[in-house]
Structures are given as structure tokens and as C-alpha cells.
Amino acid sequence: MTRLPSPVATLLGRAEPGPPAPEGSILAVRDLSIAYGRSVVVRDVSLQAAPGEVVCVMGRNGAGKTTLLKSIIGVLPAHRGHVYFSGREVTRRPSYSRARSGIGYVPQGRGIFPYLTVLENLLMGLEPVRGRQDGQLEEVLALFPVLKQMAGRTAGVLSGGQQQQLAIGRALMGRPRLLLLDEPTEGIQPNIVEEIEAVIGSLRGRMTILLVEQFLGFALANADMCYVLERGSISLRGKPTELDATRLQEALSV
Numbered sequence: 001m002t003r004l005p006s007p008v009a010t011l012l013g014r015a016e017p018g019p020p021a022p023e024g025s026i027l028a029v030r031d032l033s034i035a036y037g038r039s040v041v042v043r044d045v046s047l048q049a050a051p052g053e054v055v056c057v058m059g060r061n062g063a064g065k066t067t068l069l070k071s072i073i074g075v076l077p078a079h080r081g082h083v084y085f086s087g088r089e090v091t092r093r094p095s096y097s098r099a100r101s102g103i104g105y106v107p108q109g110r111g112i113f114p115y116l117t118v119l120e121n122l123l124m125g126l127e128p129v130r131g132r133q134d135g136q137l138e139e140v141l142a143l144f145p146v147l148k149q150m151a152g153r154t155a156g157v158l159s160g161g162q163q164q165q166l167a168i169g170r171a172l173m174g175r176p177r178l179l180l181l182d183e184p185t186e187g188i189q190p191n192i193v194e195e196i197e198a199v200i201g202s203l204r205g206r207m208t209i210l211l212v213e214q215f216l217g218f219a220l221a222n223a224d225m226c227y228v229l230e231r232g233s234i235s236l237r238g239k240p241t242e243l244d245a246t247r248l249q250e251a252l253s254v
């Protein structure tokens with residue numbers, strides 16, 4: 001097949017093949033721009049995560065955090081730039097293929113199937129491993145005992161916090177090596193927030209986590225690296241201990 005010339009490829013939202021994947025990272029995003037129609041809402045974002053790291057993306061509402069995660073999993077196409085996973089460029093791969101290669105995604109608002117049972121929701125999470133079970137269900141039910149109690153109930157009756165546990169559990173069923181978490185503690189009762197944070201903490205080291213979070217305390221205590229998005233661009237980045245607290249407050253205050 002003939003390769004499209006660059007301007008046409010760009011118009012179609014297809015990125016040119018990029019340079020080889022950066023070494024030592026499981027996820028690398030290079031100069032990524034993402035648009036809705038003609039409106040570019042994420043611009044020239046670069047970030048990376050090494051295996052086992054927890055990387056946090058922060059930013060006000062509307063900064064582009066969800067858009068960035070959707071483009072990493074492949075729900076939104078890249079306008080420009082590149083996404084690499086596990087040493088390979090995946091920029092033009094469809095989302096199911098990225099999921100099968102080991103990227104798990106917990107969308108903002110959880111995205112559970114309310115009319116299916118808890119167990120059925122969890123089993124949907126087996127798609128990335130083509131239905132192959134090797135103990136994930138037992139592990140997930142051990143991690144979230146409430147899901148075991150509620151296994152036969154319709155997911156729509158669960159509380160917000162329980163639905164969030166279900167959404168994380170479903171992603172874990174696919175045995176991800178990289179887990180994308182979009183505001184997992186949003187809209188959840190404070191006492192349950194701690195439970196969810198503890199679970200995320202317990203996943204640390206077992207997989208790479210890219211966490212979008214507004215709660216600074218947890219993010220700063222747990223992240224190896226933080227990136228702050230402002231109006232679609234990274235305005236601040238660093239290890240939590242190295243971030244300028246004043247700049248951080250400025251970037252996140254409403």
C-alpha cells in the first residue's frame with residue numbers, strides 16, 4: 001500500500017511513524033496533540049513511565065486529562081505525535097489491540113454496565129486476554145471483598161465507591177501491565193476514598209499506573225513522577241518532592 005503523504009495523513013488524523021521507542025519506559029508519549037474536530041485541546045504533551053512506576057497527571061477541570069488518557073488507550077486518535085507502549089509504537093493501533101497488548105483503562109465515571117451483574121461486569125474484563133482465566137477472578141474478589149458479596153447483584157445498585165472498585169476490578173481481569181486510572185476517587189464518600197487509595201497503593205510495583213487525580217495528598221504521596229496539565233499543555237513536572245508547591249497551587253486552583 002502506498003503511504004499517504006504527510007499533509008493528507010495529518011488531515012486524516014494519522015501520525016507519521018515516529019522515531020524508535022525510548023528505552024527503559026513501558027509507556028512513552030511524545031509530542032502528542034489531540035483534537036476534537038479542529039479544536040486542539042491537548043498540545044505537544046510528552047511523558048513517560050518506567051515499569052512499576054506510579055505516574056500522576058494533575059490539572060484543573062477541562063485541562064485535557066481525560067482526553068490524554070483516551071488517546072493513550074486509543075479511543076481518540078492522535079492529531080500529531082506518538083504513543084509507545086512496551087517498546088512499540090501504538091499510535092495508530094485501535095483500542096482493543098492496545099488493551100490486548102496490556103493497557104488497562106478505568107474511565108472517568110467508571111463505565112460499568114449497570115444492567116449486568118457484578119460478576120458479568122468482571123467477566124467482560126476478560127476480553128483483552130481473550131477470555132483466558134488464570135486466577136484473576138479470585139485475585140480481584142480477594143482485593144475487593146465487597147464484590148464477592150455482591151457478585152450476583154445488578155451492578156447499577158452498587159454505591160459509587162463499590163462501582164469504582166468494580167471498574168478497577170474489571171480492568172484487572174485483563175491482566176494489564178499498564179493501568180490508566182481516570183479520577184478513581186471522584187464523587188466518592190471520603191471513607192471509601194481511603195479504601196480505593198489503599199487498593200491503588202497495593203497495586204504499586206505489580207504494574208505501571210498512570211493516575212489522573214485531583215486529590216493532591218494521595219497523588220503526591222504515591223507518585224514517582226507528576227505532570228501538571230494546564231490548558232492542554234504540561235506546565236509543570238517533577239518528582240513530588242521536587243515540585244514547586246506555589247506553582248502547583250497556582251496550576252490547580254480554580
Ligand SMILES: Nc1ncnc2c1ncn2[C@@H]1O[C@H](COP(=O)(O)OP(=O)(O)O)[C@@H](O)[C@H]1O
Nearest residue numbers: 036039041059060061062063064065066067068
Ligand atoms: N467530546 C468533546 N468534544 C469537544 N470538546 C471536548 C470533548 N470532550 C472534551 N472536550 C473539551 O476538551 C477539553 C479537555 O477536556 P477533558 O479532557 O475532559 O478535561 P479534564 O479531563 O482535564 O477535565 C475541555 O475544554 C473540554 O471542554
Ligand SMILES: [Mg+2]
Nearest residue numbers: 065066067108
Ligand atoms: Mg476528566
